[in-house]
Amino acid sequence: MKPFSHGNATSIEEALEALSGMSWPLAGGTDLLALMKEEVAAPERLVNLKTILGLDAIAERQSGNENEWHIGALTTLSALSQTPAFADHLGLRCLVQAAQESASPQLRHMATLGGNLVQRPRCWYFRNRHVPCWRKGGRRCFAFKGENKYHTILGGGPCYAVHPSDPAVALLALNASLLIAGAQGRRVVSLEDFYVMPRPDRQREDGYHPVTILEPNEILTAIVVPEPQANSRSVYVKRTERGAWDFALVSAAASLRLEDDVVKEARIALGGVAAIPWRANAVEEVLIGQPLSPELIEHAAGAAVAEAKPLEHNAYKVDLIKGALRQALQI
Amino acid sequence: MPTIRKTQVEFEGRIEEREVIVEEEHIESWGHDVEMRWVGKPTPRVDGIARVTGKAVYTHDIQLPGMLIGRFLRSPFPHARITRIDSSAAEALPGVSLVWHKGKQPAVRSLDGRAIFVDEVNYEGAEVAFVAARDERVAEDALALIEVDYEPLPFASDFHTATAADAPSVVLGEDNWIDREGDLYERGSVEAGLTDADVVVELEFTTPVAAHCCLETHGSAVAWEGDLVTVWHSTQSIFGTRSSVAEALEIPMDRVRVISDYIGGGFGSKWGAEAFTLMAALAARETGRPVKVVLNREEEHLVAGYRPGTYQRVRLGAKQDGTLTLIEQEADVTTGAFGGGGHVVGGPAKDLYLCPNVRTRVRAARANTDGARAFRAPGYVEGTVALEGAMDALAHKLRMDPLALRLANYAEKSPSRGQSYSYKGLRRAYEMGAERFGWSDRTASAQSDEGPWRRGVGMASQIWGGGGGPPANAIVKLLPDGTAEVAVGVQDIGTGTKTVLTQVAAEELGLPLSAVRCVVGDTLPAPFGPGSGGSVTLASSTPAVRSACREALRQLIELAAIMLGLEEAPAGDFTVEEGEIVYGPDPEKRIPFNQVTAKMGNYMIVAKGARGPNPEDRAVNTFGAHYVQVAVNVETGQVRVERLVAAHDIGRVVNPLTAESQVFGGVVMALGYGTTEERVIDPDTGLQLTPNLEEYKVPVMVDIPEIEVVFVDVPDVEANSVGSKGLGEPPIIPAAAAIANAVFDAVGVRVTDLPITPKRLLAALRQAATESKEGTR
Amino acid sequence: MAISFRGPGPIPIDLNVNGEERTVFIEPRRTLLSVLREELGLTGAKHGCGRGQCGACTVIIDGETAYACLTLAVDCEGRSIRTIESVSHGEQLHPVQEAFIEHDGYQCGFCTPGQVVAAVSLLEHNPSPTEAEVREAMAGNVCRCGAYPNIVTAVLDAARQGTGRDPGVSGATVASGEEG
Numbered sequence A: 001m002k003p004f005s006h007g008n009a010t011s012i013e014e015a016l017e018a019l020s021g022m023s024w025p026l027a028g029g030t031d032l033l034a035l036m037k038e039e040v041a042a043p044e045r046l047v048n049l050k051t052i053l054g055l056d057a058i059a060e061r062q063s064g065n066e067n068e069w070h071i072g073a074l075t076t077l078s079a080l081s082q083t084p085a086f087a088d089h090l091g092l093r094c095l096v097q098a099a100q101e102s103a104s105p106q107l108r109h110m111a112t113l114g115g116n117l118v119q120r121p122r123c124w125y126f127r128n129r130h131v132p133c134w135r136k137g138g139r140r141c142f143a144f145k146g147e148n149k150y151h152t153i154l155g156g157g158p159c160y161a162v163h164p165s166d167p168a169v170a171l172l173a174l175n176a177s178l179l180i181a182g183a184q185g186r187r188v189v190s191l192e193d194f195y196v197m198p199r200p201d202r203q204r205e206d207g208y209h210p211v212t213i214l215e216p217n218e219i220l221t222a223i224v225v226p227e228p229q230a231n232s233r234s235v236y237v238k239r240t241e242r243g244a245w246d247f248a249l250v251s252a253a254a255s256l257r258l259e260d261d262v263v264k265e266a267r268i269a270l271g272g273v274a275a276i277p278w279r280a281n282a283v284e285e286v287l288i289g290q291p292l293s294p295e296l297i298e299h300a301a302g303a304a305v306a307e308a309k310p311l312e313h314n315a316y317k318v319d320l321i322k323g324a325l326r327q328a329l330q331i
Numbered sequence B: 001m002p003t004i005r006k007t008q009v010e011f012e013g014r015i016e017e018r019e020v021i022v023e024e025e026h027i028e029s030w031g032h033d034v035e036m037r038w039v040g041k042p043t044p045r046v047d048g049i050a051r052v053t054g055k056a057v058y059t060h061d062i063q064l065p066g067m068l069i070g071r072f073l074r075s076p077f078p079h080a081r082i083t084r085i086d087s088s089a090a091e092a093l094p095g096v097s098l099v100w101h102k103g104k105q106p107a108v109r110s111l112d113g114r115a116i117f118v119d120e121v122n123y124e125g126a127e128v129a130f131v132a133a134r135d136e137r138v139a140e141d142a143l144a145l146i147e148v149d150y151e152p153l154p155f156a157s158d159f160h161t162a163t164a165a166d167a168p169s170v171v172l173g174e175d176n177w178i179d180r181e182g183d184l185y186e187r188g189s190v191e192a193g194l195t196d197a198d199v200v201v202e203l204e205f206t207t208p209v210a211a212h213c214c215l216e217t218h219g220s221a222v223a224w225e226g227d228l229v230t231v232w233h234s235t236q237s238i239f240g241t242r243s244s245v246a247e248a249l250e251i252p253m254d255r256v257r258v259i260s261d262y263i264g265g266g267f268g269s270k271w272g273a274e275a276f277t278l279m280a281a282l283a284a285r286e287t288g289r290p291v292k293v294v295l296n297r298e299e300e301h302l303v304a305g306y307r308p309g310t311y312q313r314v315r316l317g318a319k320q321d322g323t324l325t326l327i328e329q330e331a332d333v334t335t336g337a338f339g340g341g342g343h344v345v346g347g348p349a350k351d352l353y354l355c356p357n358v359r360t361r362v363r364a365a366r367a368n369t370d371g372a373r374a375f376r377a378p379g380y381v382e383g384t385v386a387l388e389g390a391m392d393a394l395a396h397k398l399r400m401d402p403l404a405l406r407l408a409n410y411a412e413k414s415p416s417r418g419q420s421y422s423y424k425g426l427r428r429a430y431e432m433g434a435e436r437f438g439w440s441d442r443t444a445s446a447q448s449d450e451g452p453w454r455r456g457v458g459m460a461s462q463i464w465g466g467g468g469g470p471p472a473n474a475i476v477k478l479l480p481d482g483t484a485e486v487a488v489g490v491q492d493i494g495t496g497t498k499t500v501l502t503q504v505a506a507e508e509l510g511l512p513l514s515a516v517r518c519v520v521g522d523t524l525p526a527p528f529g530p531g532s533g534g535s536v537t538l539a540s541s542t543p544a545v546r547s548a549c550r551e552a553l554r555q556l557i558e559l560a561a562i563m564l565g566l567e568e569a570p571a572g573d574f575t576v577e578e579g580e581i582v583y584g585p586d587p588e589k590r591i592p593f594n595q596v597t598a599k600m601g602n603y604m605i606v607a608k609g610a611r612g613p614n615p616e617d618r619a620v621n622t623f624g625a626h627y628v629q630v631a632v633n634v635e636t637g638q639v640r641v642e643r644l645v646a647a648h649d650i651g652r653v654v655n656p657l658t659a660e661s662q663v664f665g666g667v668v669m670a671l672g673y674g675t676t677e678e679r680v681i682d683p684d685t686g687l688q689l690t691p692n693l694e695e696y697k698v699p700v701m702v703d704i705p706e707i708e709v710v711f712v713d714v715p716d717v718e719a720n721s722v723g724s725k726g727l728g729e730p731p732i733i734p735a736a737a738a739i740a741n742a743v744f745d746a747v748g749v750r751v752t753d754l755p756i757t758p759k760r761l762l763a764a765l766r767q768a769a770t771e772s773k774e775g776t777r
Numbered sequence C: 001m002a003i004s005f006r007g008p009g010p011i012p013i014d015l016n017v018n019g020e021e022r023t024v025f026i027e028p029r030r031t032l033l034s035v036l037r038e039e040l041g042l043t044g045a046k047h048g049c050g051r052g053q054c055g056a057c058t059v060i061i062d063g064e065t066a067y068a069c070l071t072l073a074v075d076c077e078g079r080s081i082r083t084i085e086s087v088s089h090g091e092q093l094h095p096v097q098e099a100f101i102e103h104d105g106y107q108c109g110f111c112t113p114g115q116v117v118a119a120v121s122l123l124e125h126n127p128s129p130t131e132a133e134v135r136e137a138m139a140g141n142v143c144r145c146g147a148y149p150n151i152v153t154a155v156l157d158a159a160r161q162g163t164g165r166d167p168g169v170s171g172a173t174v175a176s177g178e179e180g
């Protein structure tokens, strides 16, 4: 790891003032420190956000007629999954499941939800300091014609690394939005708009092509999840090679509201299949207004992969994601 | 008296005639019905407290005053020529003690006949420069300041690329083939085997490159005191390290002391001096300060060896009744740029079954990776995957119980050597395992499918050596307080060696366990002991301990006789009972051990013992059979191993507690090998994509099935005086094959490409579905 | 107020380790693991991977397990750190340690300090876990020797001995662990 200096922020304003392209926010450090050790990232200063009081709070708030949950960005994954209000909440269950199935117990104690949403791809080319891949500012994606069994089947390139976060997939299904604070003020962005497909025009100064719209001098302060309507339920299904401590091969989050077995509302998000957590609009269209029958589920699973374009080594993900989605819809 | 003599030595699956030092010392083996106080009893480890409190000192933990830290700059290319290297900025960095590379060579330039810092680098991770500095940070900062220009050269990462017609040279000027004709074994003939066969099966298998992943990465710390060099080295062979350090430094062996008190895993990858050991030693000599070099996790994957990958073809022929007429196995092995690994893939095919016609051929080629190394039952694991997979396919084709097929071809004598076994308990292991597993009711479990989960069962068996042999010595001291110290030049790599040596000594001396202290892992106090490989440690060293203990008792009895006023009585009249020396003809005449030793003042009884020779004309082997139940999810491609019964014949079980641990360990490792672990090299850049414990997936707690262990536990009284054989390697051999066979049983599709990941399983299911559709059309 | 940045050179840092206040003079880039091992002589926590992928460096920070290899020492100011060295008191072992010895919950022993710390912390939070809970809670610690079955047995056995409530043993105070 390159040397850097370190400062503890005591307020959001303080942190914002200090942030820049070479001065990065530090939360749990589980991703950032690993990137720095790999020399894939080399900030000169770290701004510790953990010292800002209250950024790890979870609260229910009223917004118009609706209730919503504000989850402070510094909430750890373990705190999130142990929040009593979430634990038995059928509508929010997918978030708890996603958090619980992330990483390992120790990492969940350390990792924050904010950091989890901002973490960088785990792609084995991206994380290899010797490989000048497109995402790091190089000319091409090495996975596209290389070893791509963990890579995308939806959405195309020019970077084929999947987004690694489990909670992001659940939050997408829950229609979450993010509170972002910047020097220019605060903004609220839906999670869906927060992630951006790889685009050449979004390159950072250090060459990195970001996965999110977050600017270097902004911080994520909270994740806002609308209280699901009555009769909603949600499920997160994750497929891995190993029983635990493994990133998703694929995952599916489904948030459904049923009335008399007819799907009234549906938000479906898929993980491990695209460069960003993937909203499966086509699946939602198939589901809404229909009775949730085995045939419908089959049809929906087909719709999820209608556009899939697997690479040389990842066609199995097509079967996998269909199965994951089927399971998510059945529960 | 020691003599030199030719004897059969079996190591890691190879049998050789070698000249070894043998001390003719025949001790009657403990028989079947000897009442034992310590041996055979579950015994917690004697060094348990150090292990659970964090006080155990591993090589990583060595910290000496003024110690420097060494690090290597390594090649980021699989093959390249270094055209320029400039280390001036690194040398100028405060805290840097020295920098070495091809332009600034250390005093000794080569190890094992190969130069270290050279123009041509042949694998990712090859040493390019070495830095010794005040601490790790400074060393790493210094590495970043070294400028190197590389001219990348074409490379080959795999057997097929390396042996293709227009293949690039892996090492310039060297043939990519290490063994083009192949290591050939033949008895009978393939033609005869085919002619005699009613049925023939032929299958192809691919096995992955597997990384040892010792949790304690490789490393050495070195300190000089005058001309004496002390080397802390995380090793499976302190004496092997001693000789290789002495040879590399061109100093006498007795000037080298090697210490390896606690070793954080080896599995075949940790032997003698390595480049880091040599650099540490040279840098320590040059700077006058201790130097420690420890690999990081990435380096561990890049330069600390692996089990090589194989491509195999197996053909079996059999009569309708299952009698084998042919075993033919061909394996192509990808090793490293400079070979290595010991790939006796054909071993099981030669010896597991009675079969008149056997042909095995193993070819090896180089690739641009670091050298392969022995990895827990090298070759046998790979070979068994294919052989036992093919046996399963044959059983299926014959509509025969896979166990019955194996029993039908049971070899009472060693098929390749024609010798009788000292003891072979495989039949017992088959039976005991089958009974525990409920093999005869196995169809019941297969009917318990749930949703997308399909259940299946499978089995596989195993042969391995592990008989050990001379030379191995032990020294026993009887101390004035009546306790004993046993010093043996072996090391405890986590197998529980220290504990079993203590048990055997306590047994022989008639002392409580707590009165015996065992010293291993240090070449200074201990006489020679073998390296911990080939599962030989226990079978080689415990008989030496027995013999030393007997000699010590003999001396003690002489003193006791004097003290009892029985100088004239023949030594044979005395026995040792519960810490007392008793005169047989008149049992009233007895004296406690510590009364004798107390009389000795500063004098102590020192006795040496040796491992006697192996029996003439006997094959000494270990055997086992594994039975496994899996659940396979046809939607997710997951393979969940639910239950595994491991039955092993290793002669006498000295410590059932640690023996069971060995079996757990082997099974868990095989589980990873069979289902999740796989090194991946990028074909385009030749770089390893899995040099960490995230992409290289070893099993974790939630993956572990219910594992039940049964031992035949019949002393092999012909093998050695303790009646025990080794167990380090046997349990890893059959498990992956058994799992793959169970997967076939569950889904009717044979996955012959390991590990069986969701990707492979789903692909196989998909292919089978397409084929059956085509078939019905 | 602007943040006052410290470093990149060595700075004084106060740490509370195993109930003792320790001051070290280190660069901000130092991980807690390197400080424990190199500055404080606490070599029980091991460096297995440096990336949060093996668990050999597991320690307890403010009552929760964490990987010391992915934790900056500077970030630990004002927090309480407990390492394997605090689990036993002189000759008196923690019941988890006793159980590891009795059930052979280790082989090479390199991962053992991390396993023991993870198990101790588990029992502090959940004194009578089910087998499934033990497996889940211990899933962040690799044992390459494969001692897993015995580790599960040991942890369950230690739980049966009622470790979570034994006030005489260090680390047995439940949950917050503030007093270190």
Ligand SMILES: Cc1cc2nc3c(=O)[nH]c(=O)nc-3n(C[C@H](O)[C@H](O)[C@H](O)COP(=O)(O)OP(=O)(O)OC[C@H]3O[C@@H](n4cnc5c(N)ncnc54)[C@H](O)[C@@H]3O)c2cc1C
Residues within 6 Å of the ligand: A024, A025, A026, A027, A028, A029, A030, A031, A032, A033, A034, A049, A073, A074, A101, A102, A103, A104, A107, A110, A111, A112, A113, A114, A115, A116, A117, A118, A119, A120, A164, A165, A166, A167, A214, A218, A219, A220, A221, A245, A246, A247, A248, B694, C051, C052, C053
């Ligand atoms: C071995 C391993 C296995 C893992 N397995 C999984 C898994 O299965 N599923 C999964 O989802 N994740 C997994 N992870 C990823 C882990 O969840 C993330 O590393 C973690 O959530 C990141 O959170 P953090 O607080 O540690 O972030 P940090 O490492 O501190 O930060 C990550 C990035 O986010 C930025 N950042 C952090 N907080 C903010 C903020 N509030 N505002 C703006 N920017 C911010 C940082 O500057 C940095 O760029 C795994 C990680 C490891 C090491």
